[in-house]
Amino acid sequence: MQFTLVDIWNHTGLFARMIIFTLAIMSVASLVVMAERIIVFRKTRSDSRNFAAKMGAILAKGDLATAANTNLGKDVGHLGRVINSGLTAYRINPGNKDLAVESVARALERQAQREVQSLKRGLTVLATVGSTAPFVGLLGTTMGIVNAFQLMAAAGSGGLGTISAGIAEALITTAFGLLVAIPAVMVYNFLQGWVDARAVDISESSNEFLDVVARHVGGGAQSSHAA
Known part of the structure; x- marks a missing residue:
């Protein structure tokens, strides 16, 4: 037997092939x-940037009525x-400052949680593959x-030459397991870091928007009392 992928595949048993198919x-x-x-x-990054450029110009003027209807x-x-x-929460609030700010804050928090969870969708697959693929390959190696x-x-003879082909067949499943796991772990860490960064962006933008709402509602209330 030559130690090439084709020869090793041709000499692999049913269990090893099942492991390789699972890893595939x-x-x-x-x-x-x-x-x-x-x-x-x-x-979503491109769309968010476009939204921030357009809505930011409106909110910079403190014109929440126009922003709410845009x-x-x-x-x-x-x-x-x-x-x-x-x-939306600002548009439907009754006009009381405390109620308006609280309603907007809750709406921002709820939607932020939904968005973060939506961005994380599918990442558990990468985490699962990255953590289990080496063990799946090791299972094939152990049985091999x-x-x-x-x-x-059964042959009644020992020596490395007798079992070298079997060991090579066994170790190939561990190699496949590592080849599957390493990219999954690397990409998972990258995407998870990206989601964490977007969560910070959402939190900062929500707080800035909430400040605009508080200033606008507070200013409106003061104007009302002055009149």
Whole structure:
């Protein structure tokens, strides 16, 4: 037996092939999640930046009435959906300062949690693949080594030459497990870091918007009392 992938595959047993097929499915699942999340993240980042540029110019003037009635479409990204939830809460509030600020704050918090959870969708697949793939490969290796020693016992002869082919067959499953796990772990860490950064952006933007609402409602209340 030559130690090439083709020869090793041809000499692998049923259990080792099942392990390799399992790892292949795990690899495909992680690749699908990687591609889908990267596409979603790029789009929501672009949409959020566009929303921030347009809505920021309106909110900079403190014109909440115009902002609340401005429709920038559906593609506003994660940031736009959070701020729009706050604008909706402001539009339907009864006008009391404390109630308005509290209502807007709750709306922002609820939508922020939804957006963060939405951004995390699928990351558990990468975490699961990254943590379990090496153990799946190790299972194949363990059973392969057991089979190699069983063959050596059945043949009645020992030595490395007798079991080298079986050990090579066994170790290949660990190699496949690592090849599947390493990219999954690396991409998971990258995407998780990206989500954490967006969560900070959402929190900061929500607080800035809440400050605008507090100033606007407080100013309106003072004007009302002066009149």
